Amino acid sequence: xxxxxxxxxxxxxxxxxxxxxxxxxxxxxxxxxxxxxxxxxxxxxxxxxxxxxxxxxxxxxxxxxxxxxxxxxxxxxxxxxxxxxxxxxxxxxxxxxxxxxxxxxxxxxxxxxxxxxxxxxxxxxxxxxxxxxxxxxxxxxxxxxxxxxxxxxxxxxxxxxxxxxxxxxxxxxxxxxxxxxxxxxxxxxxxxxxxxxxxxxxxxxxxxxxxxxxxxxxxxxxxxxxxxxxxxxxxxxxxxxxxxxxxxxxxxxxxxxxxxxxxxxxxxxxxxxxxxxxxxxxxxxxxxxxxxxxxxxxxxxxxxxxxxxxxxxxxxxxxxxxxxxxxxxxxxxxxxxxxxxxxxxxxxxxxxxxxxxxxxxxxxxxxxxxxxxxxxxxxxxxxxxxxxxxxxxxxxxxxxxxxxxxxxxxxxxxxx
Amino acid sequence: xxxxxxxxxxxxxxxxxxxxxxxxxxxxxxxxxxxxxxxxxxxxxxxxxxxxxxxxxxxxxxxxxxxxxxxxxxxxxxxxxxxxxxxxxxxxxxxxxxxxxxxxxxxxxxxxxxxxxxxxxxxxxxxxxxxxxxxxxxxxxxxxxxxxxxxxxxxxxxxxxxxxxxxxxxxxxxxxxxxxxxxxxxxxxxxxxxxxxxxxxxxxxxxxxxxxxxxxxxxxxxxxxxxxxxxxxxxxxxxxxxxxxxxxxxxxxxxxxxxxxxxxxxxxxxxxxxxxxxxxxxxxxxxxxxxxxxxxxxxxxxxxxxxxxxxxxxxxxxxxxxxxx
Numbered sequence: 128x129x130x131x132x133x134x135x136x137x138x139x140x141x142x143x144x145x146x147x148x149x150x151x152x153x154x155x156x157x158x159x160x161x162x163x164x165x166x167x168x169x170x171x172x173x174x175x176x177x178x179x180x181x182x183x184x185x186x187x188x189x190x191x192x193x194x195x196x197x198x199x200x201x202x203x204x205x206x207x208x209x210x211x212x213x214x215x216x217x218x219x220x221x222x223x224x225x226x227x228x229x230x231x232x233x234x235x236x237x238x239x240x241x242x243x244x245x246x247x248x249x250x251x252x253x254x255x256x257x258x259x260x261x262x263x264x265x266x267x268x269x270x271x272x273x274x275x276x277x278x279x280x281x282x283x284x285x286x287x288x289x290x291x292x293x294x295x296x297x298x299x300x301x302x303x304x305x306x307x308x309x310x311x312x313x314x315x316x317x318x319x320x321x322x323x324x325x326x327x328x329x330x331x332x333x334x335x336x337x338x339x340x341x342x343x344x345x346x347x348x349x350x351x352x353x354x355x356x357x358x359x360x361x362x363x364x365x366x367x368x369x370x371x372x373x374x375x376x377x378x379x380x381x382x383x384x385x386x387x388x389x390x391x392x393x394x395x396x397x398x399x400x401x402x403x404x405x406x407x408x409x410x411x412x413x414x415x416x417x418x419x420x421x422x423x424x425x426x427x428x429x430x431x432x433x434x435x436x437x438x439x440x441x442x443x444x445x446x447x448x449x450x451x452x453x454x455x456x457x458x459x460x461x462x463x464x465x466x467x468x469x470x471x472x473x474x475x476x477x478x479x480x481x482x483x484x485x486x487x488x489x490x491x492x493x494x495x496x497x498x499x500x501x502x503x504x505x506x507x508x509x510x511x512x513x514x515x516x517x518x519x520x521x522x523x524x525x526x527x528x529x530x531x532x533x534x535x536x537x538x539x540x541x542x543x
Numbered sequence: 544x545x546x547x548x549x550x551x552x553x554x555x556x557x558x559x560x561x562x563x564x565x566x567x568x569x570x571x572x573x574x575x576x577x578x579x580x581x582x583x584x585x586x587x588x589x590x591x592x593x594x595x596x597x598x599x600x601x602x603x604x605x606x607x608x609x610x611x612x613x614x615x616x617x618x619x620x621x622x623x624x625x626x627x628x629x630x631x632x633x634x635x636x637x638x639x640x641x642x643x644x645x646x647x648x649x650x651x652x653x654x655x656x657x658x659x660x661x662x663x664x665x666x667x668x669x670x671x672x673x674x675x676x677x678x679x680x681x682x683x684x685x686x687x688x689x690x691x692x693x694x695x696x697x698x699x700x701x702x703x704x705x706x707x708x709x710x711x712x713x714x715x716x717x718x719x720x721x722x723x724x725x726x727x728x729x730x731x732x733x734x735x736x737x738x739x740x741x742x743x744x745x746x747x748x749x750x751x752x753x754x755x756x757x758x759x760x761x762x763x764x765x766x767x768x769x770x771x772x773x774x775x776x777x778x779x780x781x782x783x784x785x786x787x788x789x790x791x792x793x794x795x796x797x798x799x800x801x802x803x804x805x806x807x808x809x810x811x812x813x814x815x816x817x818x819x820x821x822x823x824x825x826x827x828x829x830x831x832x833x834x835x836x837x838x839x840x841x842x843x844x845x846x847x848x849x850x851x852x853x854x855x856x857x858x859x860x861x862x863x864x865x866x867x868x
Binding site: 494497499 | 848859
């Protein structure tokens with residue numbers, strides 16, 4: 128096996144290059160513009176999955192045309208022509224969309240039967256930055272699962288514009304759809320596994336980007352958001368007894384589905400010692416630019432007072448509570464309600480006094496879908512305090528409250 | 544009743560004495576104050592006995608002199624003239640007054656107006672309001688400037704005002720405090736009574752006290768209050784417990800004991816009270832003294848916020864729809 132790979136690597140003209148070249152013809156550019164001749168408002172890549180005129184792309188590529196169908200339209204760029212296209216199926220959770228155009232194709236891509244082995248060569252095809260069609264080469268690094276989100280992790284230099292293009296193996300078969308690149312990384316990129324795309328292809332197709340009728344799209348989105356937050360909530364609440372010990376406090380930690388970062392540092396002039404545990408779900412459901420749902424983050428900060436007086440310490444805690452920036456975007460134009468915030472003092476069942484500051488807003492098009500964010504502070508004498516902040520984006524009120532209750536009720540002061 | 548006429552350098556001051564014993568001296572705590580360096584802080588005392596009035600020397604430096612001789616005790620006749628250091632003081636008993644019907648002898652400034660209680664209550668309320676507004680404002684200035692929550696500020700001011708005015712009222716009614724002569728003891732008494740009131744309130748309305756505890760220096764004042772109670776009690780009790788000759792030290796004894804007691808309160812009792820009281824001092828929510836809300840109340844509050852969000856959503860959707868049409 129190892130020897131065979133070596134032979135491949137040493138081969139001066141690998142067969143795969145030709146296979147990649149054969150897929151190139153199935154990849155097109157897609158543009159979103161006010162009409163066929165106007166310049167693009169957004170662009171992406173797509174590829175033929177059905178010769179009857181069905182192409183696959185990312186949901187976030189076509190989101191403009193879905194949210195504002197009166198203003199923006201979708202076009203497939205075929206040489207010099209712009210062919211009007213229509214979105215017929217979406218899977219917002221996995222960032223996939225199917226687009227239909229009024230023309231037939233001679234051929235479509237082939238799907239792989241499984242996934243490559245870790246380290247195998249793979250290729251991503253697309254139109255980076257609206258330039259020439261490009262092929263990037265890289266390696267398959269396995270699957271990544273975070274709650275409801277499943278992605279292929281790969282080391283390929285992806286660029287904006289290649290979103291929606293195919294990721295193929297050495298045999299020229301599609302293994303996934305290019306989706307994103309970790310911003311602060313060295314070509315750490317992600318693709319959506321092909322089985323999710325094939326599942327979407329089996330679903331019923333209805334035109335979703337009709338300029339005069341929003342309801343089908345809104346209803347589809349609502350249902351998908353509902354499903355994804357339900358899945359996340361179930362897996363969080365399933366672990367309602369998993370605890371994290373942090374600086375003399377015991378708190379709830381949804382261990383299985385989140386990734387956490389731990390750090391320990393001293394405050395200004397060594398007056399305090401802060402232990403931070405930051406957890407987040409690495410994945411989200413894109414709704415529109417800069418607006419995501421179906422994700423959450425949690426941050427615990429255990430603060431130990433070293434030299435501050437009681438009043439200074441409390442003052443600092445109150446400042447922290449007021450200063451923390453909220454992640455929820457307030458009043459995204461015509462899309463969310465305004466942010467409503469309140470502060471409340473309470474005592475949890477573990478007899479810990481808490482000051483909670485929370486904010487809520489809701490998505491206008493999707494009933495029962497809210498962004499809930501909270502920050503709280505608990506203090507034990509003048510020595511120890513716990514700051515907790517978290518945000519839940521696109522959750523139902525029932526699930527948001529249930530998770531918040533779990534987090535708040537779990538805060539315990541460890542008696543030493 | 545006795546009339547006391549103090550012959551000072553440039554004028555004669557007349558006092559009407561009805562409550563006995565009455566101390567004459569340079570200190571401002573004396574019933575009759577004689578501001579002259581030759582007069583001791585507590586120079587002499589008038590007692591009422593079964594057969595008239597007696598003036599007693601209170602171990603003063605310069606003593607009391609009658610008819611050129613130094614005396615320890617004088618039985619006050621109808622009209623006596625006694626020398627206190629360099630000051631001459633005349634004593635006129637009731638018999639003299641009745642006989643002479645000398646209305647000019649009666650001082651005017653001590654006649655109480657018939658509506659004195661109303662005036663005192665109003666003044667007490669006014670001063671308490673001033674303090675109630677000033678303290679939280681100062682606190683906001685020191686810690687949370689600029690004050691973002693004026694509602695909270697006003698709430699605290701009203702709470703403090705209620706507390707202070709209630710105690711000021713109690714003092715002015717029950718102790719017959721003359722607000723014109725608001726001395727050190729009475730200020731201490733006000734502070735300690737206000738904290739007694741606070742303790743009482745804390746049993747019935749914990750969240751109210753929780754808010755009061757957010758005030759800067761509340762703990763400091765509270766301890767001064769404790770110290771004041773001890774000081775006043777000791778100061779008064781020593782008169783009955785100690786021999787007369789040692790009374791001159793009672794101020795020091797009371798002060799020392801109250802300072803030591805405050806230290807004990809701070810170092811022993813406060814530490815023993817532990818987490819609870821310290822949390823209250825910190826202005827943090829505390830389980831037993833703090834608000835009695837639980838996580839269900841939070842869920843209810845968020846539920847209300849969500850309902851408000853829903854209403855806004857419906858309103859906005861309607862507006863969008865009508866705007867589109």
